Amino acid sequence: MNSTYIIRKVLRALLTVWMVTTFVFLILRLSGDPTVSVLGLEASPEAVEAFRAKWGLDDPVRVQYMRFFSNAVRGDMGDSILEGTSALSSVLSRLPNTLNLMFIATFLTFLIGISMGLIASLYNNTIKDKIIMVIAVAGFSTPTFVVAVVLVLIFSINLAWLPSSGSGTWQHYIMPILTMTIVEAAIFARFTRSAMLEVLYQPYVKTAVAKGLSWWQVIRRHALPNAAIPIVTICGFWIGLIIAGAVITESIFGWPGIGRLLVYSVKHRDYNVVQVIVLLISCTMVITNLSIDIIYGWLDPRVSIDREGE
Amino acid sequence: MEQVTEILEVKNLSKKFHLKKQKMPWQKKKYVHVLNDINFTVNTGEALGIVGESGCGKSTTAKIIMDIYSPTSGTIKFKSNELTGLKGEEKKRIRRNIQYVFQDPMGALNPRIPVVEQVYEPLIIHYGRNIKEQYQKAVSLLESVGMSESLGKMYPHQLSGGQRQRVVLARAMILEPEILICDEPISALDVSIQSQVVNLLMKIREERGITLIFISHDLSMIRHLCDSTAVMYMGNIVEQGLSETVFPNPLHPYTKSLINAIPIPDPRVKREDTIVEGEIPSLLNPPSGCRFHPRCPVAMAKCSKKVPELKILSDGRKAACFAVEKGVVQ
């Protein structure tokens, strides 16, 4: 791995972020404006005019875009139209709630998904493997919202053990985290299993055995490092999944995080807040993928030659 | 004696591939020179063997003749037609006189179509559809390569490697080409099957008077099958001549070491232990002068500075070596 490789990746990442924000900007402008949401249907034409002039909505889209872009580059993302305060701070105030959920869910996903996948692959074609895979198939073929609704039905309505929405106590965490973990852990388990199985049939595993390593040494030193490469690769897709999962989960469980804010702001055309969230999400995605590329190059010495050599 | 006519002439053929390693627009493009100024002619009815180790450019030469790659410079003449500039209908008409057989018959066949249909498919492409007649022709051709009609109705995966290679051969023959280029056609086959295919090739040559270009790393097969041989090393022809001149008495040090390296299945034959040292250098960073000089047992100071030309020697063969010119090598 060399510096040109990293510079190329960074340039490409910046381009991606710019394209995503521009695209969202245009889509939002094409799909109506916040006047009705804020002022209501009965507002007088003068009030509408004044509101549009205040937020610059009467300018052509091109002018609005230039203003947005030059402000954004200087770090000013504008104010929330609904709340009147800085869009950035209104997003940041909800960020910890979402991060809490995501960190716990991520940790559990990795722990459960990868370890189940490993067990399944090492006990391939035994009853352990089959049980794990049946659960995993059931898990990943169920949509997130169905999991959420079923959990609410069982634990809130029938058993009345857990609160169905809101935040605050540790009980509030359980169902959102379960919702986010079940589907993703199932995906990871399946993927880990197939990655491991593929590696276990590679010729170099035979060499490792022929050398005189014990079975466990073969797994630890030769199978795992090679299986880690495809697993790291899907982390890039997975970060997208977990964000999408957060949006749905937060909306269903009334969790005061960024996901719910995004849905609310889109509904009411709160342009600047949506823009901030989209920027945040695309930066997260891009940074994750960038670090995956770097980890990848570190895990697999072939990467900087093979991938660029084509 | 029959009159000797040239059927194919390859002149000053060079090929460089550029590496897509250029990461930033301001970096310089890198090239690999795969072929350097290749010249040879093939006479009608002759079998020419092109031999060499990996990276010598033997397959690239074939692929350029087949128009799979375009040459960086140089010309290829079929009879009196310049092949490189042809277009449209004329190209199709002239090109069908040259056919190609790949190393990997499984990859060259469509797994979902019965093989007999694949044999007559070229006829449809070149002459339009006339299934009944074309089917008959395909079946009789398959029979001539030792395959029954019932085998023709099978799919490639149902056939053995040798049978697949027969199918590919039949498909190449159906347009009645004048030149057949075989690119390592037997390397993937078992020894007992190789001789079947080679004997078949010899039979086809005898019956149809076809011109054969046989590309292989198997020197003994080349000696057996080909009238003349061109030995290539890192994109250059280093020695070329009649097989019965070159093989019993190779002159170029590379040809010598190559022939010496071929194991002979006769334990009574004891040969001097003259194994050439070192590896084939990377084409990305080829040695200066004669490309063989770092491994050459008779290299002189001159060899690292100048590229020796392929010169005609008194016995009619050509060799590109300063030591041969000087008479150092007998």
Added chain:
Amino acid sequence: MNIFKPLLQIKDLSVGFNGAHEGNPVVRGVNLEVGPGEILGIVGESGSGKSVTCFAVVRLLGERGWTEGEILFDNKNLLECSESEIVSVRGKEIAMIFQDAQSFLNPVQSIGSQLLEALFLRKDLAGSPGSVYRKEAVKLLTEVGIPDPERRMGEYPHQLSGGQNQRAMIAIMLAGNPRLLIADEPTTALDVTIQAQIIRLLKKICKERNMAIIFVTHDLGVVAETCDRTVVMYGGRIMEAGPVDEVLVKPRHPYTFGLLLSKPRVDMKVKELYTIEGVVPSPEKLPAGCPFFDRCSNVIDKCKDNPPPKIVEGERHFFCFNPEEGGVVWNR
């Protein structure tokens, strides 16, 4: 007889795989032995069972493979040892190298660390400081003829040529000071000049370390240049076995005979290639008798259903009802 004491003795070995061709062994009744300082060539085409026999010796057949018979190494039956016993045999007593060295080396580990890993298993070096291991690694890489070994240790398989990878593989497998090296088509994927170098290297190692080598190949030329004795296999059975000087010069089995004559020679003009008609049999179609019967030019009635008798002639033996006369094959 001489005082030849075999290191490895395979007795009546049959190998099969559960699943695809259940109950149809791909190796049947194989007997062979190899002693220290000797190179034994196992030669055959695809499906002859030559590689499977070798994988059975180090018990690398996978879960689906089953074996019958005995594989005696130092009078210990390897087929009956426990898993931990066989682990202590692999690498330290019997090592193995393979056809395509690059794919048999771990792509994400440097050559050095793969070599050191094998050295760390050595009992006699246990407890030594790291520098001793490094020195030993450099020594091994030098022994197998890798130039500039210190630098190569930090490189990865994809940065090395095919020949270098095979040398590195040999070094890794020599790390445990094995007494038997099984080489499964080690030169098939290499260019001929590199093949010649690897063959010379293996012969040198065999001599210097007084090691036994089983050399598996499909090329009779390689056997003639490399081996002392050879075993010719076809369809999972041994056809002919004995000293190379006899088997490859005056073959008695029609298969050996045909195989020798179906390949041209680089050092002489062969008028016409002999053809063995037909195709290599697949394991589910093997007959009770000689697997070569349907392609054999000497076939007689009983060949199909009766296993041919073992005929011993001096140090050589073969299995055939109607053998060749045994004149020098090249004077035909």
